[in-house]
Amino acid sequence: MTDLSPLIAVVDDDQRLLESLENLLESAGYRAITLSRPELLFEPGRLQSVDCVITDISMPGIDGFELRDRVIAARPGLPVILMSGRHEIAEQIRARTPPEPFFRKPFDGRALLDTIERLIASSRA
Amino acid sequence: MDNAEAEATSQMAEASRWYRAPAHDVEVSEAVLRQREQHLQLLVDTLPTMVWAAEPTGEPSYLNKRLIDYVGIVLNDLDAPDRSRLQMAITSSVHPDDAAAVGQALGHSFATGAPFAMKYRQRRADGVYRWTDGRAEPLRDASGEIVQWYGVSFDIDDEVRSAEALRRAHDKLALSSQAAGLAELAASIAHEVNQPLAAILASANALERWLMAGNPERALQSARSIMRDASAAAEVVARIRALFKGTAAARQQHDLNSIVGEVAGLLQEDLQRWDIAVELDLGRALPAVTVDRVQIQQVLVNLLRNGIEAMEKTPRGRRAIGISTRQVAGAVEVEIRDTGSGVDAPERIFDPFYSTKSDGMGMGLAICRSIIEAHGGKLWTKATGPEGTSLVFTLPIVS
Structure with missing residues (x-):
C-alpha cells in the first residue's frame, strides 16, 4: 500500500462493522479511516483528505442522509455510499429516482468494492 | 263511516281515556271539555316524540299520531280474540330477538310499578327495525294506586349505528397498531441480526483476499473476526428467544x-x-x-x-x-x-x-x-x- 491509494471514510456506530469494513477495504488495497460518530467526519481537514465516504443511515444525532447532504455541500462530487440494516429504509431508498449508491446489510463485499472503484473513477474523471 | 273518520273518532275517544279528567269538574260544559281535549290532543301529537298510555294492567290505551305513523299500527289493530293488546303490541312491533326481553321488562314494571327503560329494536311501518329508547312511568293517585302508565320512545338508531361504527373503527385501529408494533419489533430484530451478519460477510470477503494475496496474518485476523461476530449474531438470536420465552426457569x-x-x-x-x-x-x-x-x-x-x-x-x-x-x-x-x-x-x-x-x-x-x-x-x-x-x-x- 502506498500513500497514493484512495482513502475511504467509514461511518457507523457499530464497532464490529467498522473493523470488518476497514479489514475489507485494506484487503482490496484501500486506506480506511473508521469513525464511530458522524460529526468526526467534519473535523478540520478530514473531509478534504478522503476519496469516498461509506455511512450507515441509522445513527443517533446526524443520520446518514443528513451526513450525505453535508458532505455534498462541503465537497460536491465526493462519492457517498449509504448502508443500513433496516429493511424498511432499504425499500424507501430503492423506490427513489435517480437511484443512489446504497447497500442493505448484510451485503456482498465484492459488490461494495466494485461500487467504490466505479464511483471514485467517475469522480476523478 | 270511512276509515279516516273512524280513526278520528276512535282517537278522540282514546284521547279522553288518555286524559283522565278530574271528577269534580262536572260543572264544566261538555263543549269546554271537548275543546280542552282537542287542545291536549294537539299538544300530544305535536310533541316531537312517540307517546303511549296504558291501563294499570299494561293494556295499551292510547298511541299518539307520531307513534301510529312510525309503527303503522293503530290501537284497533292490537285487538285480538286470544291475546292481550300488550302481547300484540310487542309481537307486532318489537324485533323477535328483543321481544322476550321487552315483554319481561314491561311485565316487571306493570307488576311492581317500577319505571321501564330499555333500548330495543322496533319495527317501523316500512318493516325496517330501528333501535329505540323506550321509557315508561306510572301515574299514581293520592292513595298511591297506579291510574295510568305513560310511555315515550325515541328513535336512536342513527346514534347507535354511529357509536357502533366508531367502536368498530377503534377496534380496527387497535388491531393495526398492534400489527404495526409487531412489524416494528420484527424490523428491530432484523437490524440487530443484520449488523453482525454484515460484519461477518465483509470479514469473509477480506479473508479470501488476504489468502489470495498471501497474507496469512491478516487472513487469520479476519477468521477471528468472523468467529467473534458469528458468536455475537448467535447471542442476539438467543437474547431474542429469551425475550419471547420469558421463562421463569432463568430466574x-x-x-x-x-x-x-x-x-x-x-x-x-x-x-x-x-x-x-x-x-x-x-x-x-x-x-x-x-x-x-x-x-x-x-x-x-x-x-x-x-x-x-x-x-x-x-x-x-x-x-x-x-x-x-x-x-x-x-x-x-x-x-x-x-x-x-x-x-x-x-x-x-x-x-x-x-x-x-x-x-x-x-x-x-x-x-x-x-x-x-x-x-x-x-x-x-x-x-x-x-x-x-x-x-x-x-x-x-x-x-
Missing part, C-alpha cells in the same frame, strides 16, 4: 443493586463520552428479587440509553443521570432520571411504534415494559417538571 434471586452497578459499569464508556454525570443512590440492604438477570440488565441498558439519547441537546455541563433504588411496599423500586428534553407523550413512549430509535439496540421501551410486567412488576414514567424524564420500575420482593 434466580439477585440483589438489584449489583445488577444496577454492572449496567452502570457496562455503559461507563458511553456516559463518559457524552460527559454525563452519574449519581447513584442505592438503597441499603434491599431485599432480593427473583429475576432473569440478563433481562433486567437489558431493561436497565435500554432505560439508560434512552436517558443518554434524551440529553443529546442538553448542554454538556448539565447532563446527568440519576439511578436510585429503594424498597417500597412489597417491591423494590428503581428510578432512572435524566436531565434531557423530557417527553411530550409520557404513555406513548411505551408504544413500540412511537419509540423508533435510530441506534443499534432498537428494542424499545415496549419490550422493557413487557419484561418488567412478565416479572410481576410495573414500568412507568414520572413527571419531573419541564426538564428531564424519570422512568420508574418495580420488581416484587421474594416472599
Whole structure:
C-alpha cells in the first residue's frame, strides 16, 4: 500500500462493522479511516483528505442522509455510499429516482468494492 | 263511516281515556271539555316524540299520531280474540330477538310499578327495525294506586349505528397498531441480526483476499473476526428467544443493586463520552428479587440509553443521570432520571411504534415494559417538571 491509494471514510456506530469494513477495504488495497460518530467526519481537514465516504443511515444525532447532504455541500462530487440494516429504509431508498449508491446489510463485499472503484473513477474523471 | 273518520273518532275517544279528567269538574260544559281535549290532543301529537298510555294492567290505551305513523299500527289493530293488546303490541312491533326481553321488562314494571327503560329494536311501518329508547312511568293517585302508565320512545338508531361504527373503527385501529408494533419489533430484530451478519460477510470477503494475496496474518485476523461476530449474531438470536420465552426457569434471586452497578459499569464508556454525570443512590440492604438477570440488565441498558439519547441537546455541563433504588411496599423500586428534553407523550413512549430509535439496540421501551410486567412488576414514567424524564420500575420482593 502506498500513500497514493484512495482513502475511504467509514461511518457507523457499530464497532464490529467498522473493523470488518476497514479489514475489507485494506484487503482490496484501500486506506480506511473508521469513525464511530458522524460529526468526526467534519473535523478540520478530514473531509478534504478522503476519496469516498461509506455511512450507515441509522445513527443517533446526524443520520446518514443528513451526513450525505453535508458532505455534498462541503465537497460536491465526493462519492457517498449509504448502508443500513433496516429493511424498511432499504425499500424507501430503492423506490427513489435517480437511484443512489446504497447497500442493505448484510451485503456482498465484492459488490461494495466494485461500487467504490466505479464511483471514485467517475469522480476523478 | 270511512276509515279516516273512524280513526278520528276512535282517537278522540282514546284521547279522553288518555286524559283522565278530574271528577269534580262536572260543572264544566261538555263543549269546554271537548275543546280542552282537542287542545291536549294537539299538544300530544305535536310533541316531537312517540307517546303511549296504558291501563294499570299494561293494556295499551292510547298511541299518539307520531307513534301510529312510525309503527303503522293503530290501537284497533292490537285487538285480538286470544291475546292481550300488550302481547300484540310487542309481537307486532318489537324485533323477535328483543321481544322476550321487552315483554319481561314491561311485565316487571306493570307488576311492581317500577319505571321501564330499555333500548330495543322496533319495527317501523316500512318493516325496517330501528333501535329505540323506550321509557315508561306510572301515574299514581293520592292513595298511591297506579291510574295510568305513560310511555315515550325515541328513535336512536342513527346514534347507535354511529357509536357502533366508531367502536368498530377503534377496534380496527387497535388491531393495526398492534400489527404495526409487531412489524416494528420484527424490523428491530432484523437490524440487530443484520449488523453482525454484515460484519461477518465483509470479514469473509477480506479473508479470501488476504489468502489470495498471501497474507496469512491478516487472513487469520479476519477468521477471528468472523468467529467473534458469528458468536455475537448467535447471542442476539438467543437474547431474542429469551425475550419471547420469558421463562421463569432463568430466574434466580439477585440483589438489584449489583445488577444496577454492572449496567452502570457496562455503559461507563458511553456516559463518559457524552460527559454525563452519574449519581447513584442505592438503597441499603434491599431485599432480593427473583429475576432473569440478563433481562433486567437489558431493561436497565435500554432505560439508560434512552436517558443518554434524551440529553443529546442538553448542554454538556448539565447532563446527568440519576439511578436510585429503594424498597417500597412489597417491591423494590428503581428510578432512572435524566436531565434531557423530557417527553411530550409520557404513555406513548411505551408504544413500540412511537419509540423508533435510530441506534443499534432498537428494542424499545415496549419490550422493557413487557419484561418488567412478565416479572410481576410495573414500568412507568414520572413527571419531573419541564426538564428531564424519570422512568420508574418495580420488581416484587421474594416472599
